[in-house]
Amino acid sequence: MPDLLIELFSEEIPARMQPGAREALKKLVTDGLVEAGLTYGHAAAFSTPRRLTLALEGLSAESPTLREERKGPSTGANEKAIEGFLRSTGLTLDQLEVRDDKKGQVYFAVVEKPGRTAPEIVAEVLEKTIRTFPWPKSMRWGSGTLKWVRPLHSILCLLTTEAGAEVVDLEVEGIRSGNTTEGHRFMAPGRFAVTGFDDYVAKLKAAKVVLDSAEREEILWNEAQTLAFARGLELVPDRGLLAEVAGLVEWPVALMGDIAETFLGLPPEVLQTSMKEHQKFFSVKNPKTGRIEGFVTVANRETADHGATILKGNLKVLSARLSDAKFFWEHDLRIVKTEGLEGMGEGLAQVTFHNKLGSQAARIERIEALAQEIAPMVGAQPDLAAEAARVVKSDLRSAMVGEFPELQGLMGSYYAKAAGLPEAVANACKGHYSPLGPSDEVPSEPVTVAVALADKIDTLTGFWAIDEKPTGSKDPFALRRAALGVIRLVLANGLRLDLAKVFATANDKTDAADLLAFFHDRLKVFMKDQNIRHDVIDAVLAMPGNDDLTLVVKRAEALAAFLKTEDGGNLIQGFKRANNILSQAEAKDGVEYSFGADPKFAEGVEETALFAALDAAEAAIGPAMAAEDFGAAMAAMAALRAPIDAFFTAVQINAENEILRRNRLNLLSRIRQICLSVADLTKIEG
Amino acid sequence: MSNPVAPRSFQEIILRLMNYWASKGCAVLQPYDMEVGAGTFHPATTLRSLGSNPWAAAYVQPSRRPTDGRYGENPNRLQHYYQYQVLIKPSPSNLQELYLGSLAAIGIDLDLHDIRFVEDDWESPTLGAWGLGWEVWCDGMEVSQFTYFQQVGGHDCKPVSGELTYGLERLAMYVLGIDHVMQMPFNAPDAPIPLTYGDVFRQTEEEYSRHNFDGANTEMLLRHFEDAEAECERLLSFPAEDPNSGKRILMVHPAYDQCIKASHLFNLLDARGVISVTERQAYIGRVRALAKKCADAFVQTTAGGWTPEAAQ
Numbered sequence: 001m002p003d004l005l006i007e008l009f010s011e012e013i014p015a016r017m018q019p020g021a022r023e024a025l026k027k028l029v030t031d032g033l034v035e036a037g038l039t040y041g042h043a044a045a046f047s048t049p050r051r052l053t054l055a056l057e058g059l060s061a062e063s064p065t066l067r068e069e070r071k072g073p074s075t076g077a078n079e080k081a082i083e084g085f086l087r088s089t090g091l092t093l094d095q096l097e098v099r100d101d102k103k104g105q106v107y108f109a110v111v112e113k114p115g116r117t118a119p120e121i122v123a124e125v126l127e128k129t130i131r132t133f134p135w136p137k138s139m140r141w142g143s144g145t146l147k148w149v150r151p152l153h154s155i156l157c158l159l160t161t162e163a164g165a166e167v168v169d170l171e172v173e174g175i176r177s178g179n180t181t182e183g184h185r186f187m188a189p190g191r192f193a194v195t196g197f198d199d200y201v202a203k204l205k206a207a208k209v210v211l212d213s214a215e216r217e218e219i220l221w222n223e224a225q226t227l228a229f230a231r232g233l234e235l236v237p238d239r240g241l242l243a244e245v246a247g248l249v250e251w252p253v254a255l256m257g258d259i260a261e262t263f264l265g266l267p268p269e270v271l272q273t274s275m276k277e278h279q280k281f282f283s284v285k286n287p288k289t290g291r292i293e294g295f296v297t298v299a300n301r302e303t304a305d306h307g308a309t310i311l312k313g314n315l316k317v318l319s320a321r322l323s324d325a326k327f328f329w330e331h332d333l334r335i336v337k338t339e340g341l342e343g344m345g346e347g348l349a350q351v352t353f354h355n356k357l358g359s360q361a362a363r364i365e366r367i368e369a370l371a372q373e374i375a376p377m378v379g380a381q382p383d384l385a386a387e388a389a390r391v392v393k394s395d396l397r398s399a400m401v402g403e404f405p406e407l408q409g410l411m412g413s414y415y416a417k418a419a420g421l422p423e424a425v426a427n428a429c430k431g432h433y434s435p436l437g438p439s440d441e442v443p444s445e446p447v448t449v450a451v452a453l454a455d456k457i458d459t460l461t462g463f464w465a466i467d468e469k470p471t472g473s474k475d476p477f478a479l480r481r482a483a484l485g486v487i488r489l490v491l492a493n494g495l496r497l498d499l500a501k502v503f504a505t506a507n508d509k510t511d512a513a514d515l516l517a518f519f520h521d522r523l524k525v526f527m528k529d530q531n532i533r534h535d536v537i538d539a540v541l542a543m544p545g546n547d548d549l550t551l552v553v554k555r556a557e558a559l560a561a562f563l564k565t566e567d568g569g570n571l572i573q574g575f576k577r578a579n580n581i582l583s584q585a586e587a588k589d590g591v592e593y594s595f596g597a598d599p600k601f602a603e604g605v606e607e608t609a610l611f612a613a614l615d616a617a618e619a620a621i622g623p624a625m626a627a628e629d630f631g632a633a634m635a636a637m638a639a640l641r642a643p644i645d646a647f648f649t650a651v652q653i654n655a656e657n658e659i660l661r662r663n664r665l666n667l668l669s670r671i672r673q674i675c676l677s678v679a680d681l682t683k684i685e686g
Numbered sequence: 687m688s689n690p691v692a693p694r695s696f697q698e699i700i701l702r703l704m705n706y707w708a709s710k711g712c713a714v715l716q717p718y719d720m721e722v723g724a725g726t727f728h729p730a731t732t733l734r735s736l737g738s739n740p741w742a743a744a745y746v747q748p749s750r751r752p753t754d755g756r757y758g759e760n761p762n763r764l765q766h767y768y769q770y771q772v773l774i775k776p777s778p779s780n781l782q783e784l785y786l787g788s789l790a791a792i793g794i795d796l797d798l799h800d801i802r803f804v805e806d807d808w809e810s811p812t813l814g815a816w817g818l819g820w821e822v823w824c825d826g827m828e829v830s831q832f833t834y835f836q837q838v839g840g841h842d843c844k845p846v847s848g849e850l851t852y853g854l855e856r857l858a859m860y861v862l863g864i865d866h867v868m869q870m871p872f873n874a875p876d877a878p879i880p881l882t883y884g885d886v887f888r889q890t891e892e893e894y895s896r897h898n899f900d901g902a903n904t905e906m907l908l909r910h911f912e913d914a915e916a917e918c919e920r921l922l923s924f925p926a927e928d929p930n931s932g933k934r935i936l937m938v939h940p941a942y943d944q945c946i947k948a949s950h951l952f953n954l955l956d957a958r959g960v961i962s963v964t965e966r967q968a969y970i971g972r973v974r975a976l977a978k979k980c981a982d983a984f985v986q987t988t989a990g991g992w993t994p995e996a997a998q
Contacts, residue, residue, distance in 0.1 A: 015805065299800040
């Protein structure tokens, strides 16, 4: 079986697009081949800055012949019908077969679709792949109309068997496929031919190109670590940067340099961010001092001077960058020391947050008021929360955050300390944006929690009030993330907030019920990740107090645990049976059976036992629910399972005697009532 | 690949780039005689990238960014600086190699340095233009912008132009090993009267910094902006046929001059801090509207690929 090698050689492909492009190439080509009737054993895709490569093993040499039979009109049919059949099959009368059918003799058309050879199919699939490739952004070049991520220069397409290699001939906009590629742009320029995948990889390596990005990552990581270790330093891991850098080089060479003494006083995050964002340098830490003291840059080549010139150039650029950072740092510190952190934020009055929601300064005032309200609910001092709220956004006006927006909050905490503000305020600066992602840590310090909640709830109620809610995939103000942030802050800290009330306090123009429903949707998504089913949450949300998320989750967890027990599952069935019979009877009789059953009409031990069990459960569930001891409430409910089952087995509800029937229906009503006092079990599925 | 003799001055680097691109067939043009924010504004790029006619030009363009004024003190930042601009349409398939040749020509030893093409998509909101390409890094420093124009003035570029922009001061400082722009030799250090960049430009940087941040009369600038905008539109509203010559003459370049003017006036107003964040977008939109109208008109001219036959 032949192996297939495809290489699309172009000008430099953006690093961030390479992983997606590898997957797309693999999928489009293999899907296309399979659809055309070929099979293959194994597929692997690779990328360097200048090439996308796909290697397929064990491709079938041709697609199978397909035989299609079609039944036509009977031999006695009129001429028109027969002509129509001939037209639709593309055959002549003498090519048709005549067969016996139930109704007599009938024409049959047997059409053979011959199999096609692999080269034929590959050429077709590859051309289509190139023309429809899903680049996030693509472009035209020269006089052509073809679109690719950057100009496409050559196509290598080779089928290899034991007999040898064969170029799959195709042409896309003047680019003719062949069996050649190019090595490293500087270290090994020029084209060379290859005979198959192994030969390709080996010759590329000889031409200073490491094909596999995972191998490049490994090489540069090992080299970088060795350089750092040799000096008693350690590399700061950064997977994202590693993948990006591996997408920028074909022949990685790590070079290490020192950060000049004059910059070591900068906050480590500033050093790291500046080096990473602008220069794509790895940070190197001194484990003894804990400071970032060096960097590793990755060059795309070896040189005769072992990288000395390259390192010197990089150092120079770094020094210019860090001079800027140092200037920003010192400038900001000067302002904070003379005007305070609040003074730094003065210009926020001129910055519009949203044209319907006023300036950043107006927003900060709202957050301050709200943080003060929330503070007692989260165990924070109201005046401290207010003080923090006044300054947490000030660093948005700092020169450093202007240059590095990703340092917002963090710079605020440095500047708060420099301004002599309390530790809790400094921490709130840093932590009040959290949690950002679903895996981001949740703050627990009361002042930070108060401000973080106030910030997010102000945003949510504000956008709800002006009817700018997320729709479908559109959520330009990241409101889903804000709601999830509130949910995680509440749950992780076990906070007991009446959210509806807080919403109303934050913004009286907000439809608090609608916003709460949005929260409930987010909560379901969040709890699903914690393996709690949405119907369990629904059952709990139907209960009063559903804006107290901690309570909701406590109930849901108890209910979910209960449902996993045997008693739980059976009780639900018992409850549903009771509820169904009762609902049908109520619908039929046009009354509601809720007068309470009288034990004096009980017949037999099962019915008497159920009365006793319901009394006991009721007595236990009420206080347990009041004490929020949901485990005890569930246990009390579980005790109903056996008596309910026994009752249904032994007793006929729809008795002849109308008094008995009504009494039993009222008894079912008690089952329903008691169960519903724990959660709305009608929402439970299955 | 490398040029054995290292250049010694700022002007030598410019001259070598001139010679290099001339040798590669570019028309070596002179700077446009108006204040522009970047070399792209030169009609040799903006307008000539439109339409189907082939084009190849290279030129130095003095450029102004009023907000970047630092009174001549910052080692790298200037409110007036030079860009070297190359535009070739259609973009040749060896444009990257041609570009690398230009680096070798100005004394960058391609065997010792690490040259990288790092993704950087270009967009000019004021020109309604965008393209894909890279910033070119030399040992981690950005030395050029390399762009394949996709749209200019709202028009698809067909064919596509390849555009190269070199930030001359930064590039020259790197090649010459200078840390502060003002210390860079402008002419040969052993010339009878050796001049540094500072000798030529320090005082003007001071003067213009003061002018840009404090001196410029904002009321006048606002008025001139309105005037330039109105004049641009007025010039484009004339009928095609010129009654004097009887020829078909669209006044695209004069109108485009007014667009350039409006753009520079906006930059000055921005530096004076009299444009709020919300207004900013509106001003950019107004300049873009002018650029689009000029582009629309240019493709109706001979240089823009218009032919009487195609018009029928």
